[in-house]
Amino acid sequence: MPVRILRLLLVLGALLVLPTVPAAAHDELVSTTPADRATVDVPPGELQLVFSQPVLAVGTQVVVEDPDGNLIGTGEPQVAGDQVVVPLPDALPPGEYRVRWRVTSGDGHPVTGDLRFAATAGTTAVAAPPVAPAPVTAAPAPSDMKVPAPGVAASTAAAEPASDSAAVRTVEGAASASAAKTVDAVTSGPSWQLLAVVGGCALVAVLAVAVLAAGSRTPERVAARADRRPPRTEG
Structure with missing residues (x-):
């Protein structure tokens, strides 16, 4: 009996001690x-x-x-x-x-x-360094803007049609000069061409006369002429 009581006391003591071990480890x-x-x-x-x-x-x-x-x-x-x-x-x-x-x-x-x-005392926040504002470029005032005078604008507008007319006249003059050169090139050909034309005409005329002359000497026409001659008388 005493042994059983002793064992029970040992178990109870162990149960009481074990929960304190992990706490000591915190x-x-x-x-x-x-x-x-x-x-x-x-x-x-x-x-x-x-x-x-x-x-x-x-x-x-x-x-x-x-x-x-x-x-x-x-x-x-x-x-x-x-x-x-x-x-x-x-x-x-x-x-x-x-x-x-x-x-x-x-x-x-x-x-x-x-x-x-x-x-004892308080503290304050450290102020951030000031940031310089970005430079702002002002827009030009209306007085600074250059506006052409009415007379200058009108002369500029008038000069544009005048320049266009001058360009048209230049093109027309160039076309006329080109046509004149073409006519001169045709009419002012070399003199041998004119001679060839005249010689050709003369040759055609000579050939026509020769053909006519040859046609007048055919045998039929020669016999007809002989028949029309008067008979010769013996004296």
């Missing part, structure tokens, strides 16, 4: 910048949390409240090993700030906590 917050309950001259540009072991980026959250209890916008927490860095805005008022954080330890269990710090 990550713990080692230090912060600014430190908890510290007073600084001005609010820092970032918060830094350092833990006992590397933490996971999944599930990491950091919330900051200003002296009036309003949430201020922070940058995305940056996790690097056992450190978590949170950027803060440039312009922050003086007073006490509260930081609530939540991280995921290496074994996957969430760990939460909070801290406070105070700032």
